[in-house]
Amino acid sequence: MHIIQKIGLGIFIIALALFTLSLGMGKYQLSADSLDISKEYHKKEILEKAKVNGLLDKRYDSNFAFISDLKKTLVDAQQSLEEKAKDGIPEGVYEWDFRMGNTKDYMFGVVKSASVGPIAQNPIRWFMLTFGLGILGGLLYILPKFISLPGIKNNAIYHNSLTRGLQFNIRSIFLGLTIVGTIIYGIFYMNHNLLWPAITAAMVGLISWLVFFRQGSKENNPQRSASPDITGWLGVMTGIYLIGFYILLYWMPEYITSWVVMVNPLSLSLSGNGASQWFLYGTLYTIIVLVMGIRMMSKYRHNVYQVVRTCSVMFFQTAIAFLLPEILVRLNQPYYDFKNIWPLNYSFFFDYNLDTLTNSGGLGLFMLVWGLALMIIGVPLFTYFFGKRWYCSWVCGCGGLAETMGDPFRQLSDKSLRAWKYERYIIHGVLLFAVVMTLMVLYTYFTGNYQVLIFNSDSVRTWYGFLIGSAFAGVVGTGFYPLMGNRTWCRFGCPLAGYIGLVQRFKSRFRITTNGNQCISCGNCSTYCEMGIDVRAYAQRGQDIVRSSCVGCGVCSAVCPRGVLRLENSSIDVDTRTDALRALHIKDGEVTLMQ
């Protein structure tokens, strides 16, 4: 390792340690001035209860103690308002401005506004010490890679504890715990409504039964699923860290206010508003895509396709997903990510989004039409011309993260036939769920009726957001990078990928061409396919690759040592793309190429 790289790694570790430790550095003091709540009755009641409970103006050195006392105060305030509501709500006041719904809604905001510690006093300094040093360390580690000769550099990936993956049974433990944990937490999340957690558990059982027993893959050796012998513990630790991050981000943001406070100045300068946990996430996400995008370019700089593609995901994440929506907010327009498409953008048809777009004048209507047009015309059209890659590995934010931060983990995708069976059921199941949920939500929007058959459309949509939007896309989607590869969400879960994939499979000019008989079955293509496609199985028999899951990242072609694979488009054989076996084969008494 280059000396500069060692220094960079050191700086990065320091930054990561500071970032992590900063969570425990917050000091909290709730004061009447700092409490930022717009609903007067709520604010008054909370302040009063805070006073009664001795919370007001008391300085806390630990967020656990503060949050626990605050919880009590919020519950007290809620109950007190309920009591008062029995006596009648003041005239001219809406019920929801008087009664407090979920106390959790106030938790994050109050904790953030009560932050008074060193980070709150000097957020920019702390931003530089964590984000800034992290970027510096990362770049110092990455930039010397540009000195080495260009070419495929996959040396020691399977010798490295971070990127080696894990043993099959340890992976199974992670998967099992995640599924069980999600369902149990989901029961609490749904306020002890067991219907949806029970349906989910039944679906897990059904899919496992279909794959394991009905299709007889029980005995199949999981050799291509995970590491056979050794587990990369650094990877496991990284996975746990990421999973922990997502759990805090989605469900306990009050514990990460230190981080949110750090990005507050940036948020103020962009949108004029204070930062939420989502702004923190967006900032972190964009920085990682940019820094790791530079790493991607250092690794594949001999490959123009990879360089252009990486620039594209860096651009779309930074400009379209991160900056533009913040600027729109500053201009008093709706927050809108122009490249996000239903059903990945599952809240597009939610009442609040439709209301916002239809009430925001010309631009809002344009956003509505744009979103519909992308979904109905854009997806099939672009996919017909360029394949799924136009979105998944060139534009999409999830894809952007997977192709940059996720690149070191692409080899960990499961290539077994069994994984493919799971994939088909799960991804199309999620697509179906997204469609049904959206139809119910729209039914409610247009009729005002929440009851759809036996289901409540509001709880369907809450459950979808929890299970698919947060647990699957976030916790598993990124948390599992070092455990099951960088496209776990895209491959098994993303409903948009499912939709685009169907178009790619049945009507597209795109395919990966196999170059005649040149394949030596080495397996680099399969190993580095992030979508777990057994590319070699096609290449070695001279068949072109047309798979709904292929995101067209082009890495199979890049790592092929014999120049066998090429991503390309042609309209003259759209319906017969997979027919030609290009390897030498005997037919009717002669050895021929092609049919």
Add this chain to the structure above:
Amino acid sequence: MHIAIIGNGISGITAARFIRKLSDHKITVISAETDYFFSRTAIMYAYMGHMRKEDLKPYEDWFWEKNRIDLKRGFVSKIDSQNKQLVFKEGANMGYDKLIIACGSTPNKFGWPGQDLDRVQGMYSMQDLDGMEAASDKNLKRAVIVGGGLIGIEMAEMFHSRHIPVTFLVREDLYWNAVLPTEESKMVSKHIVENGIDLRLETELKEIIDDGTGTACAAITNKGERIDCQFVGLTAGVHPNIGFIKESAPEIEVGKGILVDEKLETSVKDIYAIGDCAQLRNPNEGRRPIEAVWYTGKMMGETVAYTVCGKPQAYNPTIWFNSAKFVDIEYQVYGTVLAKAPENHTSIYWEHPEGRKSIRIVYDNKTSEIVGFNLMGIRYRHEVCEKWLKEKTSVETVLQNLGLANFDPEFYKEYETEVVKIYNQQTGKNLQLKQKRSLTAALKFLRKAVGV
């Protein structure tokens, strides 16, 4: 009918797969090396940490049972062709109705003193991979590789990937220049050096020194230099692995390899030989009797499957092609490109200023027919080149349509215009490139060939 196949390499396995496609015969594949088929050409990637050993297996383990291909681990010590029995070293016999021998090659050793010491080996088998892995310990300060061929450079790259210093002894004055034309040889030689590998040209191994414990500790070159090292890789080519046949089945006629006719049948009825171990009695014009490469093994496997299933086929490998990768430089060849060009061959050679890409097009200067393509760091379409070569297309037609052959990834710069320019300079003509890289055009061109 029971068809036994000795060897689970690419030839034997291809034969087994195609026999299953064509018939319901009982198939047994025997190997002393591994339980399952693996890609021999990918061994290096397991050592370098690009892949796991498991990833070398092109088929999942359940594949064989599902396709009713029995795998047997064992070493055949004797073939009793009279009684159609195989005798295993471990004991026990196995009857067969037809036998396919696909037992591959074994690395050459030229009687160097010390060639059988510990930490001296070739790179061919799974056991060789394990040997290299075991030898790559703290004591390994330098490895010496002997023999400037494809395996030699792979072995050098393997050690280099683990930051183990390598000295690479090459007998010729440039790397692999018995096969590559001078310019390409120079390019690869330069590339080896720029990777930090200690390349010694015109240097041969004279002796390997024993450290007193039966382990190699130094190599002496023919120039008298002593190179301290803790590993010596012997990669001076391979020869057919027919030792056990010579001893146990003298009725099977052998030369350097097992002699076979055009149906790949040996001198004994119902015994066939394919792949590296087979020697063709009458090879096609311009082809060698033994071609120890992946692709010919694959073609032989398919051909012999038809023959044993009652649809006899003559082995016809058609146009020569091959490929390799020299550290970071990919190499493809189609047709005939000779290191020492005969008088009637003229080359059009273009090289990128950075010296890691080149295109060579060889044609017959008497007839103007295209003869071969040699590509470094550039990918060409197999089928397009093959069609041009088969049809003996004129070099000018090829040059004007050269984009049809380009198989580089999208956005890659195309250099076909440069090639045409060089032809124009050489001949004083004014040819223009008419066709750029295009799948649609290539498909149209190829479909005309098969009348679709």
